[in-house]
Amino acid sequence: MQDKTVEPTPAIQAITGGPARERVGLVVNGAVASRAVQTIVEAEAAGVRQIWMTQMPLAPETLSIFAAAAMQTSTIRLGSAIVPTYPRHPLTMAAQALAIHDLAPGRLRLGIGPSHRPTMEGMYGFKMEKPLEHLREYVEILHAGLWQGKIEHKGRYFNVFADLPRTARIPILVSTLRAGAFKLAGEISDGALPWLCxxxxxxxxxxxxxxxxxxxxxxxxxxxxxHVLVAMSEDRSAVTSATRSQISRYGKLPFYANMFADAGFPVAADGTMSDDLISSLVISGSHIEIVQRFSELLASGLDELLVLPVAVHEPDSELTRLAQLIGQL
Incomplete structure (x- = not known):
């Protein structure tokens, strides 16, 4: 039997004030697992220091992709933004995270969140009541298990009593859209992951x-x-059209519609986003213009950027150029 060991907190828990290259991560599409792994390998070769992946409903499992990528890379950080909590018991999530930590010590940043009611209730059949309370308990269980090795939790949503074989101080970040989620993140998380804000x-x-x-x-x-969207194009009209096509579904999700309204960009009754909202979300232009905007955002008080590529004309070459741009910051 393996003894419990307490590992030091990895230096990557909060990367603030460091070189720009350390503070800008690239979102990788996980629709095809083998291609996602190859993209992560290529991103590391280009100098990218952090990738992020989103667990989409019924798509290949993100943490499994990370495990495969960990065996083919050596330094790139692997972040989930996010893995939904409702379909996974926190002990299962902890076990998956511990496996990746064993393969790539100090490289995993575990971003989690409740996802959306149409998906969790409409697809999975879960009852989604008070998602922030559910998320609070979930984070408390993960922190206790991964950071301390012992869970003694009796709550509204979970009753969990378990000892993990060893600890791994994996940063646990949470999804944030509205003020309540940012408050929760400040109280208990190791990072906030807004999306399309x-x-x-x-x-x-x-x-x-x-x-x-x-x-x-x-x-x-x-x-x-x-979270920022980036299009490697100077064709503003094409950028707006491509961005709208890529993110149009979010205007129909109540959590996002409410956040957009809070931000001063209400969507139409049918979920259509205004051109002003689209423009506020996407960065485009020349290499120099994009780098300058990154610099402005990092100087504004934001700690890191999570960069989602927007494909305009040639998705593969645009992704390659974006990875190279990030790797050369």
């Missing part, structure tokens, strides 16, 4: 709430990893 909304609402909540708990504010 306009930058002014993050700076005026999300970041202040995050920092205030952390201060009230006597904690150092966790990093805010801002």
């Amino acid at each position: 306009p930058i002014p909304y993050l700076l005026k609402t999300g970041l202040p709430v995050l920092r205030q909540a952390a201060a009230e708990q006597g904690r150092t504010p966790p990093p805010l990893v801002a």
Whole structure:
């Protein structure tokens, strides 16, 4: 039987104030597992320091892809943004995270969140009540198991009593859209993962709430990893059209529609996003213009950037050029 060992907290838990290349990560499409692994390998070769992947409903399993990628890479950090909590018991999530940590010590950043009611209730059949309360319990269980090796939790949603074979201080980040989620992230998480939030909304609402909540708990504010869309094109009309096509479904999701309204960009009754909202979410232009915008965002108070490629004309070559741009920051 293996003894429990306590490992040091990895230095990557909060990457703030470091070189720009360390603070900008690339989103990798996980629709085909083998291609995702190859993209991660190529991103590391291009100098990218962090990749992120989203667990989409019924898509290949993200943490399994990370395990495969871990065996073919040596330094690139692997972040989930996010893995939905409802379909996975927290002990199962902890076991998967521990396996990846064994394969790639210090390289996993585990981003989790409740996802959306149409998916969790309409597809999986879960009852989604008070998702932030559910997420709070989930994070408490993961922290206890992974960081301390012992879980003694009796709550509204989970009753879990277990000893893990060893600890692994894997950063646990949470999804954030509205003020309540940013507050929760500041109180208990190792990072906030907003998705499709306009930058002014993050700076005026999300970041202040995050920092205030952390201060009230006597904690150092966790990093805010801002999600930005990037199109490697100077054709503004084509960029707007491609971006709208890629993200149009989010305007129909209530959680996002409410956040867009909070940010001053209400969507139409049918979920259609305005051109102003699209423009607020996507960065495009020349290599120099994109790098300059990255610099401005990182200087504005945002800790890191999570970069989602927007395919305009040639998806493969545009992804390659974006990875190279990030790797050369």
